[in-house]
Structures are given as C-alpha cells and as structure tokens.
Amino acid sequence: MSKTLRLILGDQLNSNHSWFQTVDDSVTYVLMEIRSETDYATHHIQKITAFFAAMRNFANELKSKKHQVIYLHLNDADNLQTFDKNIQYLIDKHQFTNFEYQLPDEFRLDELLKNFCKTLSIPTKTFDSEHFMSSRNELGAFFEGKKTFLMESFYHKMRKKHNVLMQGDKPLTGKWNYDGDNRKKLPKNHKPTSPLVFDNDVSKIVSEINKTDIKTIGTIDATNFVWPINRSQSLELLDFFVRECLSLFGSYQDAMTPNEWSLYHSRISFSMNIKMISPQEVIEKAIEEWKNRPDEIEYNQLEGFVRQIIGWREYMRGIYWYKMPEFATMNYFDNQEKLPDWFWTGKTKMNCLKDAISQSLKFAYAHHIQRLMITGNFALLAGVHPDEVDAWYLGIYIDAIEWVEITNTRGMSQFADGGIVGTKPYVSSASYIDKMSHYCGSCFYKKAVKTGDKACPLNSLYWNFYDKNEDKLGKNPRIGMMYNVWRKMQPEAKAELLQQADYYLKNINDL
Ligand code: FAD
Numbered sequence: 001m002s003k004t005l006r007l008i009l010g011d012q013l014n015s016n017h018s019w020f021q022t023v024d025d026s027v028t029y030v031l032m033e034i035r036s037e038t039d040y041a042t043h044h045i046q047k048i049t050a051f052f053a054a055m056r057n058f059a060n061e062l063k064s065k066k067h068q069v070i071y072l073h074l075n076d077a078d079n080l081q082t083f084d085k086n087i088q089y090l091i092d093k094h095q096f097t098n099f100e101y102q103l104p105d106e107f108r109l110d111e112l113l114k115n116f117c118k119t120l121s122i123p124t125k126t127f128d129s130e131h132f133m134s135s136r137n138e139l140g141a142f143f144e145g146k147k148t149f150l151m152e153s154f155y156h157k158m159r160k161k162h163n164v165l166m167q168g169d170k171p172l173t174g175k176w177n178y179d180g181d182n183r184k185k186l187p188k189n190h191k192p193t194s195p196l197v198f199d200n201d202v203s204k205i206v207s208e209i210n211k212t213d214i215k216t217i218g219t220i221d222a223t224n225f226v227w228p229i230n231r232s233q234s235l236e237l238l239d240f241f242v243r244e245c246l247s248l249f250g251s252y253q254d255a256m257t258p259n260e261w262s263l264y265h266s267r268i269s270f271s272m273n274i275k276m277i278s279p280q281e282v283i284e285k286a287i288e289e290w291k292n293r294p295d296e297i298e299y300n301q302l303e304g305f306v307r308q309i310i311g312w313r314e315y316m317r318g319i320y321w322y323k324m325p326e327f328a329t330m331n332y333f334d335n336q337e338k339l340p341d342w343f344w345t346g347k348t349k350m351n352c353l354k355d356a357i358s359q360s361l362k363f364a365y366a367h368h369i370q371r372l373m374i375t376g377n378f379a380l381l382a383g384v385h386p387d388e389v390d391a392w393y394l395g396i397y398i399d400a401i402e403w404v405e406i407t408n409t410r411g412m413s414q415f416a417d418g419g420i421v422g423t424k425p426y427v428s429s430a431s432y433i434d435k436m437s438h439y440c441g442s443c444f445y446k447k448a449v450k451t452g453d454k455a456c457p458l459n460s461l462y463w464n465f466y467d468k469n470e471d472k473l474g475k476n477p478r479i480g481m482m483y484n485v486w487r488k489m490q491p492e493a494k495a496e497l498l499q500q501a502d503y504y505l506k507n508i509n510d511l
C-alpha cells in the first residue's frame with residue numbers, strides 16, 4: 001500500500017493549499033521544530049515563539065479536520081533536529097513509500113531538500129506553495145536581457161496580469177503611482193490609532209525554548225503575546241487594518257514619531273510570510289473596503305498599499321530567485337566594519353536609533369522607514385559589512401525570512417548589490433529624519449550642527465560616505481547634485497566634516 005509523507009515548513013501554514021482540501025488516509029503530514037532552524041541566525045525570542053505557536057495551531061487545525069499529522073516538538077527525545085535526519089528517520093520507521101514537499105521560499109532549504117531527495121530510494125515530488133501572485137522565475141523572465149530591474153515596471157505588469165485596479169489595460173484612474181500624494185510627516189499632537197494587539201499565552205513554548213541553549217535576542221511578554229498566531233487572528237488584524245488604518249496608510253507610510261511603534265502600518269507581514277493569509281485576499285479585502293467607504297478612503301491610500309503587496313513584495317521575491325546565490329555575497333562598497341554594540345541594547349544617545357532599536361527589541365518589529373532610513377541608513381553610513389547587517393535584520397524581525405530580508409537589507413538598504421534593487425543608495429543626514437519625524441527635537445545631538453560638540457553624527461557620516469565612495473557613485477545621475485554640493489564646499493569645511501566623521505567612527509560604541 002502506498003504511504004506518503006508530506007513535509008510542511010514553518011512558513012508554509014497555508015490552510016487553503018490544495019493539499020488540505022481532501023482527507024487522504026494514505027498521507028501523513030509532518031511539521032518539526034528543529035535546532036537547524038532556530039540556530040541558523042540569532043533570532044528574536046518572539047520570532048521563534050511565534051513560528052512555533054503558529055505551527056502548533058496549524059497542526060491542531062489539520063488534526064481537527066481528520067488529517068494525519070506528526071508534530072515534532074523542540075525537546076522531543078526522538079527529534080533529530082534537522083530536516084533530513086528527521087525525514088529519513090520517519091521514512092524508515094513508518095515505511096513511507098513517497099516523500100513530497102512544497103517548494104521552499106529560501107534558497108538554503110531549497111538546496112537542502114533537493115540534495116536530500118537525491119539520496120532517497122523512494123519517489124519524491126514537489127508542489128507549489130500556492131501563495132504568491134508571481135512564479136519564482138517570472139521576474140527573471142520579465143527582465144531578461146535588461147540592465148535595470150525597475151520595480152515600477154514589474155508592478156505595472158502585476159496590476160495588468162491580475163487585473164487589479166485596472167480599466168482594460170490602463171490603470172483605473174489613469175495614473176499608476178500616487179507616491180507624490182503620500183509620505184507626509186505626522187502633524188504635531190496627532191495621536192495615531194492604537195494598534196490591535198493580541199494577548200496570547202505562549203509561556204509553555206517560551207519555557208521549552210528556555211530549557212535549551214538556543215541563543216535569542218529581545219524580550220517577550222509570554223502571557224500577553226501581541227502577534228497573531230493563527231489564521232483567524234491574522235484575518236482579524238487585516239480587518240482592523242482596513243477599518244482603522246488604511247485611510248491614512250499612504251499619507252503616513254514614511255512618518256516616524258517616538259514611542260509609536262506601528263502608526264498606520266498593517267503589521268501583517270508575519271501572517272503573510274508564513275502564509276496564514278495570502279496576498280490575493282489581502283488586496284481584495286483592501287479594495288473591498290475602499291469600494292465600501294469611498295468618501296473616507298482616498299484612492300492614493302489604497303494604491304500605496306496595493307503597491308507594497310503586489311509590487312514590492314512580489315518584486316523582492318523575484319529578485320531573490322533571479323540573483324541567488326550570488327546576491328548573498330555582494331558587497332559593492334567593500335564595507336568591513338562591525339555594527340556598534342548598541343544595536344543589541346538600544347543604548348545610544350541618538351534618539352532616532354534608540355527608538356527604532358528599542359522598539360525592535362521589544363516588539364520584533366519596526367516599520368519600513370525605520371528599517372530603511374534609521375537603522376539601515378546608519379549601518380551604511382558607518383561602512384558596516386553587509387553580512388553583519390543581514391544577520392541583524394534576519395534575527396531581529398518577526399517577519400524576517402531570507403527571501404524578503406536579504407533583498408531589502410543587502411539590496412534596497414545597503415546598496416551592496418550595486419544597484420539591482422535601487423537606483424541609488426538610501427542615505428540621509430539629520431535633515432531627512434527631521435523632515436519625517438519628531439525625533440530630533442528631544443535628541444542629545446543637534447540636528448543642524450555638522451561638526452564639534454553635539455553635532456548630529458549622521459551629518460558628518462553622510463558626507464564621509466559620499467567622499468569615500470566617489471569612485472563608485474560620482475557618476476550616478478541620481479546623486480549628481482550631492483556631489484556638486486560636496487565639490488563646491490571649501491576644503492577646510494570638508495576636512496572638518498571628514499575629521500568629525502572619523503572621530504565618530506572611531507568612537508562608534510559611545511555615540
Ligand atoms: P506595511 O507597511 O503595512 O506594508 C504592507 C505589506 O507590504 C507588508 O506587510 C509587506 O508584506 C509588504 N511590503 C512593504 N514593503 C515591502 C518591501 N520593501 N519588501 C517586501 N514587502 C514589502 N519585510 C519582510 O516581510 N521581512 C523582512 O525581513 C524585511 N526586512 C527588511 C529589511 C530592511 C532593511 C528594509 C528596509 C525592509 C524590510 N522589509 C522586510 C520590508 C518592510 O519593511 C516590511 O515588510 C514591513 O515593515 C512589514 O510591516 P507591515 O506589515 O506593517 O508593513
């Protein structure tokens with residue numbers, strides 16, 4: 001009799017997958033909590049906990065629907081702690097005649113399972129994960145032979161392909177992009193909507209993790225765990241977002257303010273990345289809400305959100321599969337420094353960095369512009385090695401899975417890919433941060449001061465970055481203006497700025 005073992009990875013919790021639409025007694029599903037996954041990066045305690053909690057809930061859901069499930073807990077005596085060893089053990093023990101899995105989103109696991117299958121003597125088969133709106137190789141085929149990989153062109157293709165906000169082959173309103181109407185600073189005294197948080201009790205999982213020597217970062221409130229850990233909570237969060245936040249999403253998507261950790265962001269990246277909800281249902285829900293409340297939700301808010309989901313998210317996945325494994329070794333500026341120690345404590349006098357890092361340690365979350373223009377900006381200006389930066393981002397964020405972490409970090413934020421994802425590096429001095437946030441007013445450093453006592457470190461580091469990388473960036477037309485300013489500066493002023501940057505870099509742990 002044929003007996004099939006099907007592997008479900010921790011980020012494949014898609015209850016709508018065709019696998020689960022019929023109950024088949026000859027099929028057994030396996031989910032496993034293993035050390036190879038907890039230890040490939042130093043993860044935030046909330047990230048490991050959220051994955052395990054969601055996996056356990058998913059396994060219970062399958063069991064309640066009468067599917068056969070094997071669940072290996074972290075500390076089970078017969079857990080061999082790697083995918084290949086556990087699968088081999090289960091095949092031998094239960095005499096499975098077939099092994100099947102869904103294509104992983106990570107290159108590391110894709111290679112591992114491909115190679116492992118070659119060693120098996122039983123037939124194996126792969127399935128699509130039925131989650132994304134583009135296939136693994138669609139972006140590569142779309143940009144084949146092109147020198148640039150513009151997200152905007154791929155986004156248009158996705159809108160057309162899925163007939164999202166379209167009228168025939170033209171955008172619904174005649175315009176593709178509403179970025180110009182978005183990205184405002186929060187008005188002073190504006191109180192953002194309080195985020196919907198859950199109060200899950202995950203203390204059992206945390207105590208199981210604490211019994212091991214798994215290294216983690218950050219903190220957790222294990223009896224009031226704020227993140228969604230099943231599909232119904234994920235849908236509740238999505239519902240909350242479209243009801244309470246969508247109407248201001250675009251306007252304030254780049255805004256930052258102290259002690260407000262999520263503003264009008266959706267916080268659905270974890271739910272989506274582990275496939276508890278799909279990008280298709282997310283945009284359908286947002287579009288439906290906009291149709292129901294046309295007087296309250298302006299089109300630019302909706303378009304800004306749809307662009308993130310079927311534009312940026314699908315684009316990053318496409319770039320990942322087009323450019324891996326080389327992408328993971330790129331270091332365009334040949335940066336070699338280490339991250340300062342305060343990236344793990346938040347103990348810095350720089351208000352913007354203190355806020356972004358402290359909330360990341362507390363919630364395993366920072367919104368996009370904090371990741372890009374605060375922590376990412378600092379790491380690039382300080383010349384930190386992209387491996388270090390990647391490891392930090394991969395560990396600290398609850399939604400960090402390599403396909404979307406590395407393309408954003410090494411690509412968009414660190415420009416280590418030399419311009420595949422972005423056309424210029426995202427760097428800024430205090431002026432951009434002050435324009436988009438309320439951090440500078442209460443900072444130890446002075447935003448308008450470039451050198452000397454209390455000068456904002458970002459100001460001198462910014463010019464130091466352009467000076468140091470002139471051979472690589474000097475001819476980039478998108479930053480020509482900055483080089484014109486730099487070249488026209490008096491030699492003494494330049495020397496002072498570079499000296500100040502040098503001092504800060506030498507004393508980076510004291511900033
Ligand atoms: P919202 O602001 O509400 O946006 C809605 C959704 O759009 C997100 O949930 C996400 O799925 C998608 N999205 C938005 N921007 C991007 C983007 N640039 N790339 C891909 N999807 C996007 N996202 C991750 O999911 N995992 C990561 O590990 C990750 N690492 C990042 C590292 C850096 C340095 C930067 C600059 C960005 C990173 N992002 C990552 C992208 C983005 O910051 C997060 O998706 C977003 O902050 C998640 O919060 P949210 O759900 O509230 O997003």
Ligand code: SF4
Nearest residue numbers: 350352439440443456
């Ligand atoms: Fe950040 Fe500089 Fe503003 Fe302080 S002054 S909050 S360090 S940008």
